[in-house]
Amino acid sequence: MLNYGARELIQAGTLPLPMDEDIAELLRHATLGPVSFHPANAMIYAQGEAAGPLYYVEFGTVRVCQMAPDGRRQIAAFYSAGQVFGFEPDDVHLFYAESVDGAGIRSLRPKMQEGAAGEVLKVALRGLIAIQSHLMMTVRLGAAERLAVFLLDMMERQGSEDSVALQMQRTDIGDYLGLTFETVSRVFRVLKDGGLINLPTPDRVKVISKEGLERFCAV
Amino acid sequence: MLNYGARELIQAGTLPLPMDEDIAELLRHATLGPVSFHPANAMIYAQGEAAGPLYYVEFGTVRVCQMAPDGRRQIAAFYSAGQVFGFEPDDVHLFYAESVDGAGIRSLRPKMQEGAAGEVLKVALRGLIAIQSHLMMTVRLGAAERLAVFLLDMMERQGSEDSVALQMQRTDIGDYLGLTFETVSRVFRVLKDGGLINLPTPDRVKVISKEGLERFCAV
C-alpha cells in the first residue's frame, strides 16, 4: 500500500538514491535559497531545534544523525549532490545534520499554495523507506556483510562499476553501519586480503570483484 | 518535516501505539470486511504477494516480518486490537504478516473517491516512523536495554503501570529485538535477579521497578 495515493513512486533502497524526477518536480514547486557553504563538520541544523525548511545539496556530503544520551551516534543517512534532506515527522528535529566534507547547501521552501504537499510527501516517504531498509539490513548482518552492502550502494550512487570515493571517514562509516571505526578498518583489510577490493588510498576503494561483494549480502 | 501536510499527527514511538483518532477517521472512510479468524501462526499475507487491502485487528496479535535468504527472520512490528497494518511502500509485499496467538482480522478498503488518501498516509507514516525508531534503538542498544524498552512499550500499549501480558513467545520477542530466544530468556532472568521484574508465569511480567527499567534505556 501507500498504493493509495503515493504508490509506485516509492522504492526501497538501502541508501537514498538520487531520484531526479521527483526532486526536479519538488524543486519546481519550491523557492530555493542561495548556496551556503558549510565546512567539514559544521552543523546544519540541531537535534531539538524547530524543524524549518528542507535542504538541497548542491555539492559535498551531508550526514543526518541521532545522538543517544550515552554519546553514541547513529547516522541515519548520507546525502550528496542533488539530494534533498531535512524531512522529519515532527515539528522539532529528532535528528541533526552536519556537513561531512564541506558542502554547499540551499534551503528549499515548498510553495504550499501550489499544492506541493504531494511532492514533498513522495520525497519524504522515499527517504523514510530508504532509512528503514538500511536499518533492517544493519540489524541482521555481520560486519563484513554490512560493509559490502555499503560499498555496493556507494557504487550505485556514484554510478561507477569498479570504484568508490569515500567522502566520509572511518568513524562516519562505523556510525552509519553500527560498528566501531576499528572494525570498519579491519573489515576493509579482510576484503582486501580476500581479493575483493583494493585501497589505493584510505578514501578510495577499487572494487575488484563486485560479484564477490554481492555474494556476501544476498538479501 | 512532513510538517507540510501531514504534520503534528505523526509521533515517533518504538511500537506502533494505538492512535484512536486517526484510525477512527480512517475507518470512517473505508469499507470493512467481516472478521476472519486466523489461528496462531496462520499467514495473513505473504512476502512477494501483491499488496491488496489494509487490515484492521479486531482481537489478538499480529506480527509483520521479513525473512532473510539465510532464514533469519526480522519482526518489524506487532499489532494488536484496534490497530491497522498492511501498509507497504510498494505494489508487492516486502513483508509478510502472521497471526501470533489467534487473531480476528478485518480487511479494510479505503474509499478513495471520498478522499481517504490523506488518512491512509497519516496512518502509514506513523507506522513507518514507529518501525524506524524501533530499529534505531535496536542497532545501538545491548540486550538488556532492548528488552527494557520492549517491556516499557508494552506497558504503555496495554495501559498498565505494573504488568505486561506477553502474547508472543520468546522466539518472537527475539526476532523483534534482534536477539536469540535464549538471550531473551537469560535477560529476563537478569532483570528478575536485579529485582526489576517478576515472572509469575512465562507469559506475564510483573514490573516491580518501572524506574529501574527506564534507567536502562534513557534515549
Place this chain on the structure above:
DNA sequence: CGACCAATTGAATTGATTCAAGGTCCGTGG
C-alpha cells in the same frame, strides 16, 4: 622537521550466539 589527525594493527575483553541438556506445563491416551 615536528605536530596532529586519521587509519591501521594487535591483544585482551565483553557480549551474544551456538550447542546441548534439563525443566515445566499441558493435553492426550492408557
Place this chain on the structure above:
DNA sequence: CCACGGACCTTGAATCAATTCAATTGGTCG
C-alpha cells in the same frame, strides 16, 4: 488418575564476533 509426549522455556558451557584499550604507522599542514 496418572503416565507420556511435545512445545516452550530455562540454564550451562564453549565459541565467536565485535569492542575496548593500546600502540604504531602514515599523511598533511604549519
